[in-house]
Each structure stands twice: as structure tokens, then as C-alpha cells.
Amino acid sequence: MNTRNLMRGTDRLSRTAAGADLEALRDLREAIRAVLLTHTTGQPLDPTVVGRLRALALAAPLRAEIGEDGSAAPAALDDNAVARVLAAIASAGQTGTWRRLKVCANPDCQWAFYDASRNRSGTWCDMSICGSRVKMRAYRRRAAGT
Numbered sequence: 001m002n003t004r005n006l007m008r009g010t011d012r013l014s015r016t017a018a019g020a021d022l023e024a025l026r027d028l029r030e031a032i033r034a035v036l037l038t039h040t041t042g043q044p045l046d047p048t049v050v051g052r053l054r055a056l057a058l059a060a061p062l063r064a065e066i067g068e069d070g071s072a073a074p075a076a077l078d079d080n081a082v083a084r085v086l087a088a089i090a091s092a093g094q095t096g097t098w099r100r101l102k103v104c105a106n107p108d109c110q111w112a113f114y115d116a117s118r119n120r121s122g123t124w125c126d127m128s129i130c131g132s133r134v135k136m137r138a139y140r141r142r143a144a145g146t
């Protein structure tokens, strides 16, 4: 997720992938960012994002791996990066970790973070940076009466 840094305008994904893989991984990353933002805001997910994720999943070779206790876990069939990410998401969903993965509510930041707060109310990647900035902006808007 954080291979893209909005504040710095950098994208490290191009260092690890190329061509169609890079395009698919970027598409996946931004679709997941949209999902994680719904974890932060509680807003419904844009149906076009669901469509993009479904299209990516159709092309991803996944299978079920059976554990010694008979449990089933998703696993990527080969070295397909999109499949590996989707398998990790499926595993995270089973443990409850998925809902705690969020994206910072500061639109200029959108850094992905793990919300370790007891009541899952985390909104910012860092309260002292993004939380303060956004609250200060809102305060200035209110003070200006706009």
C-alpha cells in the first residue's frame, strides 16, 4: 500500500514490477486503498471498485490450502503478485485484521496504517501530523466563515 507516497509524489512499485504486472499491481493497490478508506470513514464502497477487484481476482490463480487441523486458507498458485496479495487479504479477513487496516483520512496523505486502537476509531496515520493539519484547516475554514 505504502509504495505510493502522495505527499512526496513517489511510487516505489515500479522498482519491483514492470509491464502488465505493474499495471495490475497499481490497479490493485489503488482499489485496496479505496476499500481501506471505507474502513476509516464508514462510507459505502464505490461499486466500480468492487468491479475492479473482481476483475483482478478472476485473473489471479488462487487455491485453498488445507492445514493439519482441516482448516482452509487461500494461497496463490504461483508467483503471481496479485494472487499473493489477494490471498493475504483473504487470510487477514479471517482473523479480523482486515477491518483494522485503514487509510489516513487526510486526502493529501492516504497512508495505509494498522488501527491498534481499542475501539477501532483511528482516523489518521499520525494524529500529530495529519490529524492536526486537517483539524487546523477545518478550524480556519470555520473562523473564516466559509
Ligand SMILES: [Zn+2]
Pocket (backbone or CB within 6 Å): 104, 105, 106, 109, 110, 111, 124, 125, 126, 130
Ligand atoms: Zn496521514
